[in-house]
Amino acid sequence: MSEFEIKILTAKNWELYKSARLSSLRDSPDSFGSTYDQETTLSDAEWQSRLDLKFRDIDALPLVAELDGKPVGVAWGFIHKPDLRIAHIYxxxxxxELRGKGIAKSLLREIEAWAISRGCGLMALAVTTSNEAAVNLYRSFGFIAAGQLEELRIGSERMVQPMVMKLNSAAQHSNRSLRSLGRAKARALT
Ligand SMILES: CC(C)(COP(=O)(O)OP(=O)(O)OC[C@H]1O[C@@H](n2cnc3c(N)ncnc32)[C@H](O)[C@@H]1OP(=O)(O)O)[C@@H](O)C(=O)NCCC(=O)NCCS
Known part of the structure; x- marks a missing residue:
């Protein structure tokens, strides 16, 4: 297999992002709060503006994993005002076909490095309790359960578990995240 690359999405790449995001919602409807039906109605301008971080005045890291020029993974880091100490993962x-090759772990490492560089003390996410692969991914990365279970969506039988991971050590940054930056070389897509 060729080496995958992790890149930062910009508004110019909205079509690539749209295709990967809609694939994810179609493929894994129980993994996300949003749905394919909701997002497939978004206009091109809305897809584009999602990635226009300056226009939205947000601090976020939208990532795509690419293999041979095709999007094979997505993840966002997102810092919501006013709590600038928490980096959320969405x-x-x-x-x-590319699962089990360390792509998700690499995406997490990029977000971790970014969150530390932004001065965050915590990463946070919510994972569907029945999603064994994702629960294992986050546990093995260092996340722990925090807080009450919540409905995936209003009226859903699926529940999500909030999880957090502390980011408090410069040593952790240099030993782990910088190593990953060397490997994955996240950079802006043009
Ligand atoms: C969860 C998901 C993102 C993992 O992606 P991935 O690239 O296959 O994960 P990685 O290869 O980086 O695996 C990292 C760790 O996750 C865990 N993991 C991944 N897939 C697993 C599986 N099928 N069963 C059990 N554990 C699994 C393992 O601990 C693994 O570490 P290891 O390989 O050292 O054992 C992927 O399965 C996926 O996209 N699922 C559908 C969408 C989803 O559920 N997203 C999460 C929303 S919260």
Missing amino acids: QMWVSP
């Missing part, structure tokens, strides 16, 4: 997805 939209984590890896294409089914």
Whole structure:
């Protein structure tokens, strides 16, 4: 297999992002709060503006994993005002045929490095309790359960578990995240 690359999405790449995100919602409807039906109605301008971080005045890291120029994974890091100490992780997805090759872990490492560089003390996410692969991914990365279970969506039988991971050590940054930056070389897509 060729080496996958992790890149930062910009508004110019909205079509690539749209294709990967809609694939993820179609492929894994129980993994996300949003649905394919909701997002497939978004206009091109809305897809584009999602990635226009300056226009939205947000601090976020939208990532795509690419293999041979095709999107095979997505994840976002997102810092919501006013709590600038927490980096949230959203939209984590890896294409089914490329799972088990460390792509999700690499996406997490990039977000971790970014969160530390932004001065965050915590990463946070929510994972569907029945999603064994994702629960294992986050546990093995260092996340722990925090807080009450919540409904995936209003009225859903599926529940999500909030999880957090502390980011408090410069040593952790240099030993782990910088190593991953060397490998994955996240950079802006043009
Ligand atoms: C969860 C998901 C993102 C994992 O992506 P991936 O690239 O296959 O994961 P990685 O190869 O980086 O695996 C990292 C770790 O996750 C865990 N893991 C991944 N897949 C697993 C599986 N099928 N069963 C059990 N554990 C699994 C393991 O601990 C693994 O570490 P190891 O390989 O050292 O054992 C992927 O299965 C996916 O996209 N699922 C559908 C969407 C989704 O559920 N997203 C999460 C939303 S919160």
